Amino acid sequence: MNLAEQPEQSPILTAQNVVELSPQLRPTLVCLSHLRWGFVFQRPQHVMSRLAKNYDVIFFEEPVISPGDTPWLDTSTPAEGIQVVVPHMPEGLSPEAVVQAQRSLLDQLLAGRAQGELLLWYFTPMSLAFTDHLDAQVTVYDCMDELSAFKGAPAQLIDMERLLMGRADVVFTGGVSLWEVKQRQHGNAYPVPSSVDIAHFAVARQALSEPSDQAPIARPRLGFFGVIDERFDIELIEQVAQRRADWQIVLVGPVVKIDPQTLPRRPNIHYLGAKQYAELPAYLSGWDVALMPFALNASTRFISPTKTPEYLAGGCPVVSTPIHDVISGYGQSGAVFIAGTAEAFIEAIERALGLKGTDEFLQKANAAIEGMSWDNTCRFMKEQIECLR
Structure with a gap:
């Protein structure tokens, strides 16, 4: 099933009647990603580039080790409406300290922004460790792959995904076969295969x-x-x-x-x-x-x-x-x-x-590929978010 074949999922909101958000009320969308913005241009970049038309996107990457004694954030703006954030951690911190440092840095970043509602978008369940205290209007789990099956996957990833499933308002999957599994774990899951420009x-x-x-x-x-x-x-x-x-x-x-x-x-x-x-x-x-x-x-x-x-x-x-x-x-x-x-x-x-x-x-x-486009894919995703706001 590609997105062009999706059944009508929402009688309340369709692609034709989505009301564009006022710039004064733009929500902040924090995207927690295991893939870096500057890596291969794929689903995260396609989706966030389009959602940035209506939401202020913070693309929060996994931490890197760097010289120094104090955790800090490196920020950049690779595209309009998108702030890429990379946490830098001193060498030698315990896993618990890294989690706490990320929590503190993200809290400071959000506190310093004039923002509307908060939306959370997870590409990796592991980020729940330092974001579980945030009160989001909508929480999205975009399960683009079965990450637990990948080489080097953290041992706790399955447990973290179970927790995220319990918190997510909507789950998207990167393909139909993955949806067939995840829809048994969440009542509001949709197959949203990656599309094409x-x-x-x-x-x-x-x-x-x-x-x-x-x-x-x-x-x-x-x-x-x-x-x-x-x-x-x-x-x-x-x-x-x-x-x-x-x-x-x-x-x-x-x-x-x-x-x-x-x-x-x-x-x-x-x-x-x-x-x-x-x-x-x-x-x-x-x-x-x-x-x-x-x-x-x-x-x-x-x-x-x-x-x-x-x-x-x-x-x-x-x-x-x-x-x-x-x-x-x-x-x-x-x-x-x-x-x-x-x-x-x-x-x-x-x-x-x-x-x-x-x-x-x-x-x-x-x-x-008739009817397939990243614009259609992201329009569908946005509809689900707006139905939950």
């Missing part, structure tokens, strides 16, 4: 100037952009590259939580590193097939990859491993090919090669 990626359907690090790479090119971590199927990429040495595999994105030395190294595998969100269409424009080589493990059981609609908006056929939400959302689209083994993955790529730019494929890609 179609206009941003649609320019990739044109022949754009090649980025300098991709231009020398031969074709055909099979591309991936995103975080390369424990969800990435290293062995699958190794097998594809080994069996089809004439195919060039282009991997764009940061390597995190895994040892880079474990990644396959072959002449036809190209690691181009992290890129800015604005640069991605230029890379996508030069690919023949887009890949989603996710491993099938606990960390990918409930994922709903944002890159699926991004690839399609860019006019590129997609080959994916059998991720549940990809199968249910795109498996019958004719624009996304699903393959569960290395042999099947290679065969799917062979079928996908040559489709890019054809009228038939573009019609299928357009149909698969």
Whole structure:
């Protein structure tokens, strides 16, 4: 189910009759995030950038260790209406002291602001440890992933999520399969899969100037952009590259939580590193097939990859491993090919090669993402908030 297929959830408030908030009454929305604003531009940035049109957003990141004896806040304004806040902690503080320091710093920050109502938006339940005393008009839990299944997840995360579920007024999930689990834990939960900025990626359907690090790479090119971590199927990429040495595999994105030395190294595998969100269409424009080589493990059981609609908006056929939400959302689209083994993955790529730019494929890609947009997604989320205020 994508957002365009959501049933009417609220007879009280619809996208057409939401009353825009007066600037004098703008609530303060504190967003507690485990992902940094300056990391990969994804769901938190898309959502908060749009909600900042009506709310004063404080994007409160996880703490970093820095020299000094006193905790302090580093603040910046990367976009209108958004204040990014990074707590800096002296080395050697106990976990309890770090929690108390964050509580105190956030309280001081809020006390120094002329604010209307307070809204809390959690991307991570762990932030409840230093915000459980705040009296929010609305508390949102945006469960974009099953974080407890990720490598390095805190042992107490499951218990913290249980507490947050008890406090949240509304729960959003990053995909349908995750909603199927969380809706049994909360009576006001909605599947809100990540969406796509179609206009941003649609320019990739044109022949754009090649980025300098991709231009020398031969074709055909099979591309991936995103975080390369424990969800990435290293062995699958190794097998594809080994069996089809004439195919060039282009991997764009940061390597995190895994040892880079474990990644396959072959002449036809190209690691181009992290890129800015604005640069991605230029890379996508030069690919023949887009890949989603996710491993099938606990960390990918409930994922709903944002890159699926991004690839399609860019006019590129997609080959994916059998991720549940990809199968249910795109498996019958004719624009996304699903393959569960290395042999099947290679065969799917062979079928996908040559489709890019054809009228038939573009019609299928357009149909698969029809009605999807971050504007629609955020409008739906805002409706739920306004119904609770």
